[in-house]
Amino acid sequence: MFRPSPLAHRTAQLLPGVALCLAIGGVSLAIGAAAPVVGTALPAIALGVAVAAFRRPGARTGPGIAFSGKWLLQAAVVLLGAHLSLQDVLAVGAESLPVMLSTLTVCLVAAWGLGRALRIDGRLRTLIGVGTGVCGASAIAAVAPVIAATSGEIAYAVSTIFVFNIAAAVAFPLLGHALGLDAHAFGLLAGTAINDTSSVVAAATTFGAGALGFAVVVKLVRTLMIVPICVGLALRQPGSRRRELMRHPWRIVTLVPWFIVGFVVMTLANSAGLIAGPVRDTLLALSGILIAAALAGIGLSTDLGAIRRAGWRPLALGGVLSVLVTATAVGALALTGQLA
Template structure:
């Protein structure tokens, strides 16, 4: 009787969506169990590939685990495409695990480091970033490269390689072939930087701090930054790491900007029940809420927590290692999902774009330092 009375009293208001029955707690748990069971095999495969890639990365530090992971994933996909049973878990590894890795990257940053690098480093970082993104747009369009691919190569070159590509991929919805090509391009020019940059530094008689700023702004991947700068000197290595980590913060405004552009292209004004459009204030709130990806909020919160000392220093090495491993898992999954025919169709033009952007960032960094008298 109590159930009947409640139903009569409340009427339809108690069931705003009669076609979507409310799940009980056991049903919800069962649904999560089914999802996990469906994704488990693919997640295990991606994790196994990442574990082997991590070992390979310790043997070849200049390559690193993430790059080894995507190369191994692509190689396995070329030999045999993953079965339909594995694809849901691999897709989860390539998206959610990627986003979680971006959150953990914030644990390595202190917001006060932006001030510690000094007033002379920020103009060089921002100037090289702006020049690279503009060149990616102009040169990429001239070469006829697809928008998402030139975006990935542009942010990967201008900010921080694999980490920036990892952050931007879910924002713009890039496909696995584009991610794989962008990663390969970034890796090639990281190797070139390791070989060329110390020679350039000695040729120009750069100071330790000047070379650290050069390496920190013009080399993409963190491991490559460390390899390049420490070859020049310990002081250069320490300064380059701070510059590189500060440069990583540019992920946030770049992703927000790209999210706004993507939202503008794909989403119309939200409708309200009964027809019509939402009031202006509600439309603005919905747009703002959808604009900010959850993992970027998490990235900022972990960086803030690290700044306030909530994350103890002894936890930093473990968190850094774990975040790199998660990126390796995600990139291994992206490699497994890669369509090699799509890569072949892309041709050599994206590689040419990567080379042009590498030169733009390098020359801009040196020129801005020279003009400011930094060395």
């Protein structure tokens, strides 16, 4: 009896959901072409949310939707590296570091103090704090096993973070235009103040040309902050988990997301002149398609019931932290003379 290979089986499992995300992404690209002021990012998310609200994705499309929301977005980020040089990345990283460290410090300190005042469990407030301060669900996923968070705490934290991801994708382009920011300053603001990579991409795409590449570089540098945070949290854990890290320090390397490595490789290839102009343009177009499909997948993954079940306290903590991080980033931009 013939049995399909694991790869063929996995492809067949993912195909329906990926096709749905690509279809919604295609509609959003058409909307963006017809109405450039609207862009493609917000229509992709909004259409995904609307479809999910009308009919929740089932077992047939669920795996492909989850794959699109994570892996297609990360692949798109890797392709964006083909348009930057290593010199650009190093310059942007150095410029964004003071703003990044100030927002991260404010967020983590406020998460500890306000979380205690709201009587939120220590593990949950840690997850919300690192999710808001670093890189959303990716940071939550990295930190959760370090602090032995329960599945319920992870679900609450991810649901809370998701609310403010969507809010940021809508609000930040408006805020950037209201403040009179150019693409460079907006990329710095979005990359340091929006918690999830998907929302950074959505906000920067909506804001206008030139902001996306800069915002993504800032965001990827910020994502690397999860490494020292995880190490610090591990060293504060009970003896067995702390000793495990000390015995196997090489495991720190596994905390670096693969797409950051891929982005750097693409940047190095472009810096060395290995990517021709037409190829670079093709990669940029493909990145736009993948971004639209990924954001559609994120919209389709919306679970309004989980958000309601999280309760008001985690939402209140996430909301206040998001406002504090944004205010700190804007303040840092003002101090460095980047506000109009």
